[in-house]
Amino acid sequence: xxxxxxxxxxxxxxxxxxxxVLRRTVETLLERGAVxxxxxxxxxxxxxxxxxxxxxxxxxxxxxxxxxxxxxxxxPSLLDHxxxxxxxxxxxxxxxxxxxxxxxxxxLETGLGExxxxxx
Amino acid sequence: MFHAVRGNVAAVSRLLxxxxxxxxxxxxxxxxxxxxxxxxxxxxxxxxxxVDPVEMLVLKERFTQYDLIMRALRHRAEFKEELLxxxxxxxxxxxxxxxxxxxxxxxxxxxAWNDAENQRLRKLREARIQKELEQKELRxxxxxxxxxxxxxxxxxxxxxxxxxxxxxxxxxxxxENLDQQIEEALDNPKNYNFAIDKEGRVVKRTVLQ
Numbered sequence: 334x335x336x337x338x339x340x341x342x343x344x345x346x347x348x349x350x351x352x353x354v355l356r357r358t359v360e361t362l363l364e365r366g367a368v369x370x371x372x373x374x375x376x377x378x379x380x381x382x383x384x385x386x387x388x389x390x391x392x393x394x395x396x397x398x399x400x401x402x403x404x405x406x407x408x409p410s411l412l413d414h415x416x417x418x419x420x421x422x423x424x425x426x427x428x429x430x431x432x433x434x435x436x437x438x439x440x441l442e443t444g445l446g447e448x449x450x451x452x453x
Numbered sequence: 454m455f456h457a458v459r460g461n462v463a464a465v466s467r468l469l470x471x472x473x474x475x476x477x478x479x480x481x482x483x484x485x486x487x488x489x490x491x492x493x494x495x496x497x498x499x500x501x502x503x504v505d506p507v508e509m510l511v512l513k514e515r516f517t518q519y520d521l522i523m524r525a526l527r528h529r530a531e532f533k534e535e536l537l538x539x540x541x542x543x544x545x546x547x548x549x550x551x552x553x554x555x556x557x558x559x560x561x562x563x564x565a566w567n568d569a570e571n572q573r574l575r576k577l578r579e580a581r582i583q584k585e586l587e588q589k590e591l592r593x594x595x596x597x598x599x600x601x602x603x604x605x606x607x608x609x610x611x612x613x614x615x616x617x618x619x620x621x622x623x624x625x626x627x628x629e630n631l632d633q634q635i636e637e638a639l640d641n642p643k644n645y646n647f648a649i650d651k652e653g654r655v656v657k658r659t660v661l662q
Contacts, residue, residue, distance in 0.1 A: 351639065352635050352636075360628070363628060370625055371624070371626070375643055375644065376661055377661075378661055
């Protein structure tokens, strides 16, 4: 199963409500045969722009990251489910595959970078 | 003048045709057969080449003798028979036999040479093919070894992956530890809004709004 990352923006709520929504979401994932690796909270932040969702206008939101493995065929239905959730402002799922054979960046040590300073 | 010949057009046209016209002039300026001798050659007398009477006599004598001999030879039956016999020998007799034998011998020699050459080339070819086969075998063996190595590394990699996953699986979220994990995540909010330097240290951090 490929690895995915769910970037979840919830509406600004109190802690028990947030817990309930997260529990709901992770349970949905597990129901669909997903393997949840990790759950991270990025805290409550101001949204970059105002977002209207479910007839509400949001200026702040709670940011969460869910790292999971799932079958690709399950992703559309999962997104559909999350879109219907009134407490979710914006769900986004992206592929998160491990990169292999990543060569280290040569940086400015070699080549033109050293002889020609970028900033004076 | 014209009224005298009126009514006879054919005679008039014949009268007007020039007499000595050249029908086909092969080369311009050349004389025709009936032209008279040129004035500059009027007094020329043709003198045949001089002949030495003594030499003429000798030649005539010799030619007569030669002619006599040749005629005699040509008409003598013996000579004719000899000629015929020789020709017969040439065509079907002993000479022909000999020639056939010689030709056969030559053919034999050439065939022997051909066989020897074929043998030599065959040996060369067999040696080459043998060498090629050996090289092919060697290459195949090398390929097999390298494939085996690749497979081994692949299997090792996959095993490592499985072990790593098994190790990580202990921290996965299940229905049992879901509440605890959520609590933990909410207690420790992460902030990735920072910049790092080359050594990976955090240099600058943006405060959450």
